[in-house]
Amino acid sequence: MSSPTADVSVRIAWADDAAAIAELQVRTWREVYADLVPADALPDDVSAAAAAWQASLSKPRDARNRVLVALERNRVVGFAITSPASDPDCDPIVDAELSEVTIDPGERGKGHGSRLLQAAADTLAADRFQRAVLWSMAGDDALRKFLTEAGWAADGAHRELDLDGAGTTLVKQVRLHTALTG
Template sequence: MSSPTADVSVRVAWADDAPAIAELQLRTWRTTYAELVPADALPTDVDAAAESWHAALTRPGDARNRVLVALERNRVVGFAITSPASDPDCDPVADAELAELTVDPGERGKGHGSRLLQAGVETMQADRFTRAVLWAVATDDALRAFLTGAGWAADGAHRELDLDGEGSVLVKQVRLHTAIA
């Protein structure tokens, strides 16, 4: 007798996924950035975010811009964004960026992040990239541990994002990378 298995998967996001991705992103940001950013600095308009996601999913700026979603049954529980890397020291032909890797906090530890990461790497490989980079919040030890456990490493690059344009909301990030060829 076999034991039941979870109904989980990863696929390319559809335009119809925009509301679920937007809701998950904004909700997760409130948790992820709670100690770094004032609550009023984070977006809260799910409908506006869903419109932006819908536009990005239906009219990507580059054919290599991809959004992948992790599903538990038919429910979006995570997403990842892949694209050519835009950093000045990166080669947009060889270097890809995993721009976001988000899993619903209540769904972590169930393999969704690993499936998303693997699908993201496979997508970047299919687009003929040979290296991937990701910017992580410097204090996000859980994400950095997850990625280093998967073979990623810090490459020495760091930056500070000015979220309000006035220098009062700064977020420090470090860049991780891995060979994917």
């Protein structure tokens, strides 16, 4: 007799997922980045975030822009954003960017992140990308550890992200990468 399995999956996000993604993003960012980014630089308006997600999910700018959601039953517990890479040293034909991987802190350690990361890699490979990159906050040790354990590595690129456009809230980032083929 087999034991029951969890009702978990990953799929492409629908416009109807906008509110759940927005709520998860705002709540998770405020918790995960509390020690890395000033609180006033983080979004706190779930309604505004949901409207932005609704617009983005309804009309992506490029067919290769994707949002994937990790589900437990019908509840969104994580999401990832994929697109062609935009860095000047990347080729958007062969290089993709995983611009975000967010998992509900209360759902970590249950395999959602691994499923989401694998689905993102599979989606990017199906779009014929050969390499993926991701920018991580220099102090986000948990994300970097998760990615390096999954085969990603720092590629030596780094930058400062200006969060407020005035140069007063700068965040240092490092770029990680992984091969998507062979």
